[in-house]
Amino acid sequence: MRPLAALVLAAAFLVLHARAVRVEPRRWRVGVLLLGALWALVVAVGSALGGWAGVQLDRGALVLALPWLGAAVLGLLLLGFGSQVVRPATRGRLALVALAAGLVVLAATAAGIALYLSGSTASAPALAGAVVLLLPCYAGLALLSYVLYCLTYLRHRPRPGPTAIVVLGSGLVDGTVPRLLAHRLDAALAAWRDERDAYEHGRDPLVVPTGGQGPDEPTSEGLAMTAYLVAHGVPPECVATEDRATTTDENLLLSREILRARGMAGGHLRVVTSSFHVGRAALLTRRLGIDADVTGAPTAWYFLPSAFLREYVAALTLRPRTNLTGLAVWAACTAALAYAVMAR
Known part of the structure; x- marks a missing residue:
């Protein structure tokens, strides 16, 4: 994708994002649209910088930069949450699962990057491996979109005069x-x-x-x-x-x-909760048909990563069919991308 086309795409996503916020800010798609704008902007800026510097950057790597980043952030969050298992007071099965999942996500992300850079031949096992290794990127992108949705909603001003x-x-x-x-x-x-x-x-x-x-x-x-x-x-x-x-x-x-x-x-109601809980609480009020503005209270910084990770996982369960469909689409797209890359 050329820089100008990517910029036009980013602008289109921003317009859709602004409209979605105005119509209903309590929707995850607000973050998805903003992620789309950011994704296109990364491709546009990367391509432009490469052209100005006289360096031919790999466009595939530019397209995958944000998914890889999202997967790495997710893996680190899981690893941080799971590392609590070393403390006797917090030892539990959930922490062990998170620790193992974090290690798997980070390993898969690193292996996916290495496989992409190696440009392996398009054998069936290599293609299947590339698709599997890219699957954590979907969860990483979902995490980034959820973060952007929450940050956008936290800027939402509550209406005066609640019931x-x-x-x-x-x-x-x-x-x-x-x-x-x-x-x-x-x-x-x-x-x-x-x-x-x-x-x-x-x-x-x-x-x-x-x-x-x-x-x-x-x-x-x-x-x-x-x-x-x-x-x-x-x-x-x-x-x-x-x-x-x-x-x-x-x-x-x-x-x-x-x-x-x-x-x-x-x-309408004014719902007060902790800052990390605002995003999911707002999604729930909309799903339950409750007209409400959700506002957040301060939370200690050291508590935020693990608390927000739990909120993200819980938010994923609100739309299981949507996320399974998105995962299937992502798998199909990564299969096509993996074949194109390994066939070069």
């Missing part, structure tokens, strides 16, 4: 609110104060803390969150506690039931 502010729960520690959950509650408190100040005639917005009781928790998350909110200045009559939810889906659905029972079914 209620819903705070998603997380685990308690010895029955008390840990720092992660406290950050969510503090963000909800700030939103509640802003909305209260904006309301006319002194009307106070409703806050819905939501979360059930885990097997190792002496009380429900919802009740612990309610106590925290009341202790920090929210009047008890402005809190509607949800104390049965065990998943994010239930957090949202049961909170909606509470609002309907109070005759507050209309209008």
Whole structure:
């Protein structure tokens, strides 16, 4: 692809991205379109720089640069998460699986690059091997598109005047609110104060803390969150506690039931959660038909990589058919590319 054609393609993707954000920012395709623009831009800039420097760059390598990068990032994230297995407190089967998957993805990416650069003959085993080695790139591209979607959505400004502010729960520690959950509650408190100040005639917005009781928790998350909110200045009559939810889906659905029972079914919601959880929570609100703006609370930097990786994997399960179809298309495209490369 020539630089000018790649630039035109990048511009087209950017236009589609801007339109998708304006129509509905709670869709993964927002990140996919932005990834398409970035991908075309990498090809355009790489080709242009090679031409200016008088160097003939391999266009196939330019096209594969972003997929290889995505696969490498995914492998490193898996490796980082899986390395927690060396700590006795975090040892578990999940960490072992992540460690093994990270090593496989990194090894496959390195082997795929080496196979491409070697330009092996187009034998059937070599072709099959090239396709298999390129498959981790699909997961890497999906990760990059999810990151871009989340970054785009985090810039989305919540609308004023929500019907209620819903705070998603997380685990308690010895029955008390840990720092992660406290950050969510503090963000909800700030939103509640802003909305209260904006309301006319002194009307106070409703806050819905939501979360059930885990097997190792002496009380429900919802009740612990309610106590925290009341202790920090929210009047008890402005809190509607949800104390049965065990998943994010239930957090949202049961909170909606509470609002309907109070005759507050209309209008949009403000959903508050941790920053790493915003993207998937927004996807869920759309899937459940809930009109909501999702905002994030600060999260400690050292907690972000593993937490975001879990969110990405969970987000993949929201659209299994779409991802299986995408994987099949990617496999077909990589088979064609591998044949063309090894036949050169």
